[in-house]
Amino acid sequence: xxxxxxxxxxxxxxxxxxxxxxxxxxxxxxxxxxxxxxxxxxxxxxxxxxxxxxxxxxxxxxxxxxxxxxxxxxxxxxxxxxxxxxxxxxxxxxxxxxxxxxxxxxxxxxxxxxxxxxxxxxxxxxxxxxxxxxxxxxxxxxxxxxxxxxxxxxxxxxxxxxxxxxxxxxxxxxxxxxxxxxxxxxxxxxxxxxxxxxxxxxxxxxxxxxxxxxxxxxxxxxxxxxxxxxxxxxxxxxxxxxxxxxxxxxxxxxxxxxxxxxxxxxxxxxxxxxxxxxxxxxxxxxxxxxxxxxxxxxxxxxxxxxxxxxxxxxxxxxxxxxxxxxxxxxxxxxxxxxxxxxxxxxxxxxxxxxxxxxxxxxxxxxxxxxxxxxxxxxxxxxxxxxxxxxxxxxxxxxxxxxxxxxxxxxxxxxxxxxxxxxxxxxxxxxxxxxxxxxxxxxxxxxxxxxxxxxxxxxxxxxxxxxxxxxxxxxxxxxxxxxxxxxxxxxxxxxxxxxxxxxxxxxxxxxxxxxxxxxxxxxxxxxxxxxxxxxxxxxxxxxxxxxxxxxxxxxxxxxxxxxxxxxxxxxxxxxxxxxxxxxxxxxxxxxxxxxxxx
Ligand code: ADP
Ligand code: ZN
Numbered sequence: 089x090x091x092x093x094x095x096x097x098x099x100x101x102x103x104x105x106x107x108x109x110x111x112x113x114x115x116x117x118x119x120x121x122x123x124x125x126x127x128x129x130x131x132x133x134x135x136x137x138x139x140x141x142x143x144x145x146x147x148x149x150x151x152x153x154x155x156x157x158x159x160x161x162x163x164x165x166x167x168x169x170x171x172x173x174x175x176x177x178x179x180x181x182x183x184x185x186x187x188x189x190x191x192x193x194x195x196x197x198x199x200x201x202x203x204x205x206x207x208x209x210x211x212x213x214x215x216x217x218x219x220x221x222x223x224x225x226x227x228x229x230x231x232x233x234x235x236x237x238x239x240x241x242x243x244x245x246x247x248x249x250x251x252x253x254x255x256x257x258x259x260x261x262x263x264x265x266x267x268x269x270x271x272x273x274x275x276x277x278x279x280x281x282x283x284x285x286x287x288x289x290x291x292x293x294x295x296x297x298x299x300x301x302x303x304x305x306x307x308x309x310x311x312x313x314x315x316x317x318x319x320x321x322x323x324x325x326x327x328x329x330x331x332x333x334x335x336x337x338x339x340x341x342x343x344x345x346x347x348x349x350x351x352x353x354x355x356x357x358x359x360x361x362x363x364x365x366x367x368x369x370x371x372x373x374x375x376x377x378x379x380x381x382x383x384x385x386x387x388x389x390x391x392x393x394x395x396x397x398x399x400x401x402x403x404x405x406x407x408x409x410x411x412x413x414x415x416x417x418x419x420x421x422x423x424x425x426x427x428x429x430x431x432x433x434x435x436x437x438x439x440x441x442x443x444x445x446x447x448x449x450x451x452x453x454x455x456x457x458x459x460x461x462x463x464x465x466x467x468x469x470x471x472x473x474x475x476x477x478x479x480x481x482x483x484x485x486x487x488x489x490x491x492x493x494x495x496x497x498x499x500x501x502x503x504x505x506x507x508x509x510x511x512x513x514x515x516x517x518x519x520x521x522x523x524x525x526x527x528x529x530x531x532x533x534x535x536x537x538x539x540x541x542x543x544x545x546x547x548x549x550x551x552x553x554x555x556x557x558x559x560x561x562x563x564x565x566x567x568x569x570x571x572x573x574x575x576x577x578x579x580x581x582x583x584x585x586x587x588x589x590x591x592x593x594x595x596x597x598x599x600x601x602x603x604x605x606x607x608x609x610x611x612x613x614x615x616x617x618x619x620x621x622x623x624x625x626x627x628x629x630x631x632x633x634x635x636x637x638x639x640x641x642x643x644x645x646x647x648x649x650x651x652x653x654x655x656x657x658x659x660x661x662x663x664x665x666x667x668x669x670x671x672x673x674x675x676x677x678x679x680x681x682x683x684x685x
Pocket of ligand 1: 103104105106107110128132133134135383409
């Protein structure tokens with residue numbers, strides 16, 4: 089006899105097995121205990137509160153900062169036959185009565201609330217007339233200043249624990265380092281929360297980082313390999329989103345921009361079109377994506393380096409939520425690093441806050457320029473350490489060549505010393521390459537002994553070498569003096585030749601491509617049947633004004649076209665078809681498949 093939660097998993101969501109550690113989490117909160125859940129995007133966090141909501145007596149409240157995401161979740165639940173509602177500032181007053189009626193008579197078991205709604209006393213008074221079994225705080229990292237998207241609204245949530253003493257609390261997030269995790273538990277006053285940490289590794293995302301030179305050409309190249317796919321290009325500024333989109337359009341690639349400065353209607357239109365697969369490429373600031381629940385994003389490109397690893401990992405995490413192969417490409421330059429540093433300089437916040445932000449930025453930069461396994465860099469940042477390499481990052485797929493770089497390091501250190509440790513990276517390269525530009529002549533830098541000592545090496549390579557030296561701690565940066573390069577305690581032994589060092593030469597990662605991993609279950613896709621199923625889904629999605637994947641994910645249609653189910657029983661065996669979807673679509677599906685038998 090299957091347990092109740094297994095039955096719901098199968099009959100409502102159409103899945104046979106829980107993913108680790110969903111079952112343990114569900115049982116834990118159903119015993120009325122608090123939990124903190126850290127799971128990568130796409131890991132399956134929603135089910136951890138949706139199944140308790142369906143399996144137990146009380147109502148479950150889900151707090152989320154994102155209206156779009158709440159709306160999507162409600163549509164998704166309705167598609168699988170579950171009554172759910174949402175109350176946020178955009179919900180018309182007139183709808184409230186009906187929502188309250190259904191909550192009152194137990195028809196609706198799941199209620200999504202924006203933080204400002206649940207913080208209001210009126211709402212709290214109303215909610216205390218109901219039996220609230222579980223309160224789920226999604227995107228829980230927003231409660232912490234250590235996290236990446238701190239939201240003042242979220243700090244108010246601390247009071248909830250006292251307002252709802254009998255309910256269990258579950259806080260969920262995909263991004264929280266150890267400090268943020270502690271802070272979430274503290275801020276939300278969780279009661280002896282059990283922490284459920286899943287590996288952060290996203291095995292289906294292949295991670296690349298590139299120097300920023302000629303980035304538009306490189307991006308166009310990547311996009312041409314993904315003509316059928318949807319993806320996001322993240323930019324640091326609003327202006328960049330417009331610039332990049334327009335340049336891509338000039339290159340014949342259909343891209344749209346998105347940022348918080350556009351009016352609400354335009355933003356909504358772009359977002360909807362993307363969600364519905366009508367626009368494939370979006371150039372956006374970080375404003376885009378928080379509310380996107382699109383499972384079939386195949387690529388995420390960072391036009392510039394993000395401000396920290398949390399932001400980076402969250403953003404690339406939007407790729408491949410459906411578990412299918414996806415790529416992340418980041419372009420990073422020294423200029424990006426300095427600009428982000430200036431943002432912190434000019435930001436509000438006390439010294440302690442700034443210190444943390446600088447450190448996070450440094451770690452981001454190290455990640456961008458590492459020659460070691462990038463996935464391990466991410467994992468160790470979030471406190472997960474392991475020795476073996478991932479096999480799905482550029483440095484694993486195409487390891488950089490390392491050779492003795494002691495002489496070149498000595499040239500750099502000597503140039504820094506002879507320039508009185510008072511000039512920045514770009515000028516040091518000018519000195520090494522023997523440039524006679526005005527600034528060099530005016531400052532007399534063409535007179536020093538190292539001038540022109542590195543003519544044989546191009547600018548780009550020098551930059552890479554110096555960045556590696558910075559990462560190794562052999563060259564330092566004095567931020568108080570315009571980011572001048574300086575010596576560190578590790579410099580002298582290298583200059584004196586007492587310590588040898590290796591430097592990597594970058595080879596373009598396009599040279600080798602990843603060998604496609606064999607999928608656990610090999611699915612043979614009948615193209616024509618799959619094509620007809622997709623066409624059917626698209627038509628239906630237009631009729632119902634929902635995104636196609638809300639009806640079925642690609643993987644479901646793929647499985648149908650390979651298994652060719654002949655009756656309802658066989659349809660129910662397909663991963664992702666539960667009772668409600670069978671009732672709604674079973675007949676259509678059997679008919680389409682039937683024509684193929
Ligand atoms: P998260 O909120 O952690 O980013 P979701 O809850 O949206 O992730 O789940 C991601 C995808 O994985 C969804 O399509 C969901 O239906 C699917 N999923 C969740 N749990 C399971 C499971 N046990 N078996 C199969 N698919 C699952
Ligand atoms: Zn790797």
